[in-house]
Amino acid sequence: MGGTVTGALATLGRRYVRDAPGTLGKAALATRFLNPWLRDHPRRRVVETVFGARFAVDTQDLIQRYLYLFGVWEPHLTRWLRDRLRPGDVFVDVGANIGYLSVLASRLVGPAGRVVAVEASPDFHRQVLRHRDLNGCANLRAVNAAVSDRPETLTFVLASARNLGANSVVPWDGPAESRFETRAVPLPDLLEPGELARARVIKIDVEGAEGGVVRGLAPALDRLRPDAEIAVEVTPDRMARLGDSVDELLATMRAHGFHTYRLANDYAPGSYPAAVRHARCVPVRWREPVRAESDLVFSRVDAETLG
Numbered sequence: 001m002g003g004t005v006t007g008a009l010a011t012l013g014r015r016y017v018r019d020a021p022g023t024l025g026k027a028a029l030a031t032r033f034l035n036p037w038l039r040d041h042p043r044r045r046v047v048e049t050v051f052g053a054r055f056a057v058d059t060q061d062l063i064q065r066y067l068y069l070f071g072v073w074e075p076h077l078t079r080w081l082r083d084r085l086r087p088g089d090v091f092v093d094v095g096a097n098i099g100y101l102s103v104l105a106s107r108l109v110g111p112a113g114r115v116v117a118v119e120a121s122p123d124f125h126r127q128v129l130r131h132r133d134l135n136g137c138a139n140l141r142a143v144n145a146a147v148s149d150r151p152e153t154l155t156f157v158l159a160s161a162r163n164l165g166a167n168s169v170v171p172w173d174g175p176a177e178s179r180f181e182t183r184a185v186p187l188p189d190l191l192e193p194g195e196l197a198r199a200r201v202i203k204i205d206v207e208g209a210e211g212g213v214v215r216g217l218a219p220a221l222d223r224l225r226p227d228a229e230i231a232v233e234v235t236p237d238r239m240a241r242l243g244d245s246v247d248e249l250l251a252t253m254r255a256h257g258f259h260t261y262r263l264a265n266d267y268a269p270g271s272y273p274a275a276v277r278h279a280r281c282v283p284v285r286w287r288e289p290v291r292a293e294s295d296l297v298f299s300r301v302d303a304e305t306l307g
Contacts, residue, residue: 010037014069017273027270030069035269038065046134047071050276051082053103053135056127063097066272073100075275076264077231077295080283081105081201084229088112089200094147094187094213095119099128099140101203106137109200114139116195120146120156120182146184147206149215154184168207170238186216196220203231208238214249221256229306230258230298236291246290258298261306262286265295282307 013034017026042060049055050071057064063073072078081104085091091105096117106115117132117140119125125144132140146154146169154169158177188196204213210232217230230253236246250260261283266275283297283306290296299306 006037007041010034010041014038017069018071023273023277026273030272031268031270034069035065038069043068049100049104051078051104051107053107053131055098055100055103055131056134057098062267063100066269067100069269070272070276072272072276074265074295075272076281077101077203078104079280080231080263080297081203082108084201085109085113086200088198090114090116090195090198092187092191092195092199092202093117094203095205095207096128096142097124097205099124099131099142102128102140102142103131103135103137105201106132106135106140109139111139114195114198115141116191117142118145118147118187118190120144120154120184122180122182143190144182145190146182147187147190147216148184148209148212149186151183151185153181154209155179155181168209168238170208170241186219187213188217188220196223197225199224199228201229201231205233208235208242210234211239211242211244211249214252218252218256221253221258226300228300231263232296232298233293234290234296235293237293250290253298257300259300259302260286261297261299263295263297 013029017030038059042058044058045068046054046056047068055067057068059065059068066073085105085108087110089109090113091109093102096102096119099117102115102117117128119128122144125142128142132142156169157179204210206213234246239245263283264281285304297306
């Protein structure tokens with residue numbers, strides 16, 4: 001009986017967090033009860049996001065749990081993309097996970113635009129295809145491949161089933177939930193000429209392998225459209241374990257005329273209720289060393305903020 005009552009309370013709490021006006025008590029409710037309960041008592045549902053798309057989720061996983069609970073993942077990045085992408089643009093999603101940003105972008109760029117969702121995990125690739133079909137995204141091309149600076153075979157390791165997006169090529173000595181191998185090539189080799197030339201935003205989220213992805217993209221940077229922007233989640237500690245550095249990545253982008261901006265991000269569940277309603281954060285110019293995990297945006301615009 002206790003589990004049934006607690007489950008009912010979780011349903012009511014989730015409804016309050018998602019639908020009630022204001023933010024009173026929502027941060028504490030999400031942090032202390034809903035987030036851990038939904039992680040430890042997984043629910044499998046088809047849910048709707050704040051922008052009206054539908055996703056089949058399992059709340060054991062971090063991203064899918066947040067979609068169930070809040071209707072959004074990374075609200076500041078979501079808002080930035082909604083402000084950036086226009087009909088006819090191309091969006092390239094490297095590390096597409098279950099396709100959340102790809103489906104969002106598909107709606108933003110419209111029938112004349114194009115989305116390329118690149119995902120190394122076969123399981124996530126199947127979910128991208130499912131969500132493409134569930135949302136009628138005819139302009140979305142899904143590619144099951146890894147991205148590097150040269151053709152090679154990579155081994156991906158998942159340390160915990162509670163964050164399925166943490167599949168990584170970074171060496172891991174502990175117990176693993178799963179491992180898989182896949183072929184990797186430079187990103188330009190996966191894109192059609194028109195997709196590369198029309199790319200408005202390229203998003204890279206590859207759990208430590210971002211150095212290799214950017215090196216592989218570097219020869220094509222000068223062929224991108226003048227207003228092209230590249231959003232990269234950098235993880236300095238993981239990069240270092242692969243022999244890469246954020247400084248090298250920044251130098252590569254700088255050599256091709258890109259300036260560095262930082263977009264605020266917070267994965268704490270308590271930050272989401274306010275962020276969902278007030279996600280107006282713009283990337284700010286970043287001139288300091290990058291020593292912690294950060295969402296960086298590279299643009300040829302030379303300003304203090306990337307409005």
